[in-house]
Amino acid sequence: MDPWAFGWTQLLTIFGMAITVAIAWGGFRSFNRWRREQLEAKRIDIAFDALTLAHETKSVFQHIRGPLVLPSEWADMPAQPNDTEQLRLRRGEIYATTKRINDKREFFERVARIQPRCMAAFGPEVAKVFKKLHIARAHLETAVLMLTHEIDNPCAGNDQKTKEHYEEMRRDLWDLEFPPEEDRVGQMLREFTDGVIAFTKPPVVTLYGIKSRQSAPLTVMTATSRRLNTMGAVLKKTFRKNSERFR
Secondary structure, eight states: OTTTOHHHHHHHHHHHHHHHHHHHHHHHHHHHHHHHHHHHHHHHHHHHHHHHHHHHHHHHHHHHTOOOOOOGGGOOOHHHOOOOHHHHHHHHHHHHHHHHHTTHHHHHHHHHHHHHHHHHHHHHGHHHHHHHHHHHHHHHHHHHHHHHHHHHHHTTTOOHHHHHHHHHHHHHHHHOOOOOGGGGHHHHHHHHHHHHHHHHHHHTTTGGSSGGGGGGHHHHHHHHHHHHEEEEHHHHHHHHHHHHHHH
């Protein structure tokens, strides 16, 4: 028998190789699709973390800017030379804001952690959104310093411009339901929340169109099985034709 004659052995070898290539190609495509779904699922997780943080911001800053101050919030405030009970009370009302900010340290640490993740998932431009929150906090901390300085130096500035500046600091420090255009901190917080909702909306909207991560391996196996069945059917059909030809 001529070893170079084309027969069933060569035919089976060719089809076996074709099946192997088809399975590998199908599995690779399925894996790429699964990997894209994994990345999209990660973006959705980050989006929900950012949304949770954004909606939590309102209650956090309502507490920090609350006008009702308890004596226990400034009981540990260091005494100043020539202090009076009235001066200490006024200074304590401002000091309480600093203590409240420190009490919310965990919240601000979460902000610091989620910002780079959002930038990686949604683009570096989202840093502008988080900047609104940082500015709001900076306004509060600046107001604490300026109003404390006013108490300790009552004659530092009596002109109209300085008085207006201190009044603006008070609006920054306390949430007394000022008109929106007069509340810089409140405006920054609203813009932060709206900005987070805007850049997290696309992945959240597509949430129910994405397969779960747990079903990804099953998806690869299913696709491979379908391609294997297809190739088997083709092979059977070819064998049938060849058999009829040699009859």
